[in-house]
Amino acid sequence: MKRKENEPMVMTPPRRRRAALTAALLSTALVLTACGGDADEPAEAAATTRSVTAGNGTIEIPAAPQRVATIGNTTLPFIDIGGKPVGVTAESESDVGLLPADQQATYAAATILAASADEVDMEKLAGLKPDLILTQIPDAEFALIEKQLAAIAPTVFFGLDTEWKALAGGLAEAGNLTERFSQQKAEFEGKVTKIQQTYGGIAGKTSFVDVTRWSSSDPGTFAIADIGCSEIARDDIGLDFPKAAAGADPLAWTALPFEQIGSLSTYDVITYPVDAQGRPTAPFAPVVETNTWKALPAVNAGRALGVFCPGNNSYGSVVRYLDSLDSALASLPADK
Numbered sequence: 001m002k003r004k005e006n007e008p009m010v011m012t013p014p015r016r017r018r019a020a021l022t023a024a025l026l027s028t029a030l031v032l033t034a035c036g037g038d039a040d041e042p043a044e045a046a047a048t049t050r051s052v053t054a055g056n057g058t059i060e061i062p063a064a065p066q067r068v069a070t071i072g073n074t075t076l077p078f079i080d081i082g083g084k085p086v087g088v089t090a091e092s093e094s095d096v097g098l099l100p101a102d103q104q105a106t107y108a109a110a111t112i113l114a115a116s117a118d119e120v121d122m123e124k125l126a127g128l129k130p131d132l133i134l135t136q137i138p139d140a141e142f143a144l145i146e147k148q149l150a151a152i153a154p155t156v157f158f159g160l161d162t163e164w165k166a167l168a169g170g171l172a173e174a175g176n177l178t179e180r181f182s183q184q185k186a187e188f189e190g191k192v193t194k195i196q197q198t199y200g201g202i203a204g205k206t207s208f209v210d211v212t213r214w215s216s217s218d219p220g221t222f223a224i225a226d227i228g229c230s231e232i233a234r235d236d237i238g239l240d241f242p243k244a245a246a247g248a249d250p251l252a253w254t255a256l257p258f259e260q261i262g263s264l265s266t267y268d269v270i271t272y273p274v275d276a277q278g279r280p281t282a283p284f285a286p287v288v289e290t291n292t293w294k295a296l297p298a299v300n301a302g303r304a305l306g307v308f309c310p311g312n313n314s315y316g317s318v319v320r321y322l323d324s325l326d327s328a329l330a331s332l333p334a335d336k
Contacts, residue, residue, distance in 0.1 A: 052174050056146065056157040064176045065132035069125060071149075072117045072137035074158070077314035078171050079103050082180040087111045087128045089120065094215070098276070098310040098317075117141050126152045134171060136160065164313040184315035191322040192236050199239075199329050208233070208241045209267040210307075212252070213283040221255040222287050228252070229309035229321045230271060261292040269332065270298045271325075274306035302333050 050063050069087040070078050076095065078085060080103065088110045096107055111128060114120045117137040122145075125133075133149050135142065136158040149155040156174045158167055172181030196203075210230035213222050226234075226243040227250045234241040244251050264270055272288070273281045280288050287293055298304050305328035311317030 052156060052170075054156045054170060054174070055159045055162070056142070056155070059154050059156055061154040061156065061174060062131045065174075067128065067130045068132045068134060068175055069113070069128060069130040069153070071113070071120060071133065071135035073160075073167075073313065074134040074136045074171060075107070076311060076317075077164075077168055078134060078175060079106050080311075080314035080316040081168065081172050081175070081177045081184065083171070083175050083177055085110045086130060087113045087125055089113055089117055090115045095311070118144070120145065122148050122152070125149075132156070132174065134158075134174060136162065136167065164318075165315075168314050181315070184319065187319050188315045188322070191319060191326070195237050195322065195326055195329070198326075199237075202329075202332075203238050203240065206240060206268045207266070208239050208269045208271065209264060210241055210271045211264065211284075211287070212273050213281075213287060215283050217283060218255055220258050220286075222258065222261065222284075223253075223255055224251045226251040229307070229312045229318070229325075232312065232318060232321065233271075233325060258287070258290055258292065261287065261290060261296070265297050267298060268303060270296065270304045271307045271328070272304065274308055274324075276308055276310075278306055278308070280306065302331070305329070305331065 048063050049060050051058050051060050053059075067086045068078070068083060070083075070085045071089050075085060075088045075091060076099070079099070084106050088107065090112050091107065096104055099107065111124065113125055117135065118141050130153045133153050133155040135149070135155065138160055142157055146155070146157070156170070158170055162170070168181060168185075172178050208230075210225040210228075210233075211222055212225040212228075217223070224242060226241065230241050231243075233239045234243065242251060273284050275281055293299060296304065307321070307328050308324035309321045312321065
């Protein structure tokens with residue numbers, strides 16, 4: 001899922017960092033020579049770093065980073081693949097509450113650097129002595145703090161237009177967490193295949209629509225969600241969910257008044273957001289309480305499906321969504 005805007009910027013590591021690295025390697029070589037080390041040993045010391053390519057160019061990073069700081073949208077997907085950041089920008093309580101208990105504990109153990117990337121306390125960040133910084137924020141915000149971040153530690157930047165699978169893979173590569181990432185990716189692919197095989201018969205003849213509300217939505221409004229978890233159901237599984245025309249803003253950005261709930265009657269199946277216990281989310285609850293919703297054909301026919309979406313930017317959270325979608329589809333009446 002692409003987020004918005006961005007042109008990558010190329011970052012050149014500061015000369016001081018290069019000079020320090022060169023001096024360290026030279027010192028190591030001299031010590032090894034004095035101790036009778038063979039000619040191959042300095043090369044092994046140099047192998048403690050590696051290069052990765054991201055939105056800000058090719059960056060030299062530790063081969064196995066131990067103290068990672070995450071800024072912007074990198075925090076939750078990094079934790080999802082097993083990362084344990086030492087510092088993070090704050091996530092909303094509602095998003096953190098959707099994480100498994102162990103991931104909530106990992107987040108709680110990290111130092112909060114700021115409410116958002118543009119407010120990061122650089123002194124606090126430097127005090128954590130990170131050996132790698134991962135960030136996904138708007139290009140304009142990154143341009144303002146790029147040099148400050150790079151002066152603290154090697155920084156790997158992803159633009160907001162980085163698709164979620166590419167972001168997850170990039171974080172795994174940079175964080176040296178490819179084993180966990182590969183396991184999650186394989187699980188995701190297996191569940192997609194299972195759902196395709198199980199419900200392939202309805203994919204081409206059933207129209208779906210995903211509706212939602214956010215805590216920030218204006219009173220008396222809802223939206224058709226063509227981004228987020230339903231995008232995975234549409235693009236990866238092949239279910240017939242609506243999407244915006246090419247080049248147009250996502251349908252999800254348009255607030256629709258409750259008076260238009262009746263327009264959902266043209267769809268065979270409606271999906272809507274529920275919590276982990278299967279209850280309509282607090283923001284969406286007002287929709288299901290309306291008489292217009294209760295009168296919808298899909299609702300009366302048992303074809304309004306509550307689906308749990310804990311997140312859509314990492315394989316672990318998407319797998320949890322697919323499990324919920326699979327169970328929801330299994331509850332459809334036989335004619336659908």
